[in-house]
Amino acid sequence: MADPSFFEKVFEVVRLIPPGRVTSYGAIAAYLGSVGAARMVGWAMNGSHHCSEYVPAHRVVNRNGTLTGKHHFGGSSVMKQLLESEGIEVIDDQIVDFSKHFWDPAKELRY
DNA sequence: AAGCTGACTATGG
DNA sequence: GCCATAGCCAGCT
Numbered sequence: 001m002a003d004p005s006f007f008e009k010v011f012e013v014v015r016l017i018p019p020g021r022v023t024s025y026g027a028i029a030a031y032l033g034s035v036g037a038a039r040m041v042g043w044a045m046n047g048s049h050h051c052s053e054y055v056p057a058h059r060v061v062n063r064n065g066t067l068t069g070k071h072h073f074g075g076s077s078v079m080k081q082l083l084e085s086e087g088i089e090v091i092d093d094q095i096v097d098f099s100k101h102f103w104d105p106a107k108e109l110r111y
Numbered sequence: 112a113a114g115c116t117g118a119c120t121a122t123g124g
Numbered sequence: 125g126c127c128a129t130a131g132c133c134a135g136c137t
Contacts, residue, residue, distance in 0.1 A: 006134060025119055029133085035120090036132035042118035043135070062119060069118030 006032065010044035011051050013105050017059045020086045021103035022095060024063040031105040042069060058082040065098025 004012075013028050025038040034040070041060070048055035058079045062068045070079035070093060080090045089096040 029119085034133060037134075038119035038132080039117055040119090040133050040135080043116085043133090045118055047135080057118080060118080064120095067118090072118055 006034075006037070006040055007044040007047050008051075010041050011048060011053070011055050013109075014045075014048075014055050014057060014060055015053065016105065016109065017056060017103055020088060020101065022059050022061055022065070022083070022088065022098065022101045023103045023105060024061060024065075026063050027102075027104050027106065028060065031109070038063075045069060046072065056082075059086075059103075061095060061098075065095040065102075067093040067095075 009032050010028055013031060017023055025041040026035065028041045029035055029037040032041075045055070045057040045060060048057050057069065058067075058073065060069075067079050067083075067090065070076055073079045073082075080093065083090050083095065088101055095101060
């Protein structure tokens with residue numbers, strides 16, 4: 001974008017998340033240069049519907065691996081179903097072996 | 112223009 | 125080990 005706002009940067013990073021992988025809000029925020037802006041990442045997801053392209057927000061969870069934002073998907077089990085569909089095991093709204101599925105943008109994308 | 116809010120995170124009690 | 129509080133940044137009212 002000509003004027004990439006924080007939102008758009010977040011969208012771009014989230015779209016770069018490979019299938020079957022997940023990341024945390026803090027990791028994305030850190031990649032964008034704002035470690036403490038984890039909340040903004042979540043807030044950006046709130047505006048993901050505003051974006052033309054689909055944003056796999058279900059691949060973004062909190063640092064605990066918990067599906068905190070599942071409620072924003074229009075259903076409580078939608079997020080879980082999406083993750084399971086990608087091969088990620090989810091029990092009680094929490095990703096199993098989260099660190100194993102974890103995808104760090106700052107590490108994978110590098111600068 | 113100023114203040115609140117929010118799908119987080121870290122730290123303290 | 126769990127609950128409460130503070131810090132964080134940028135968009136939205």
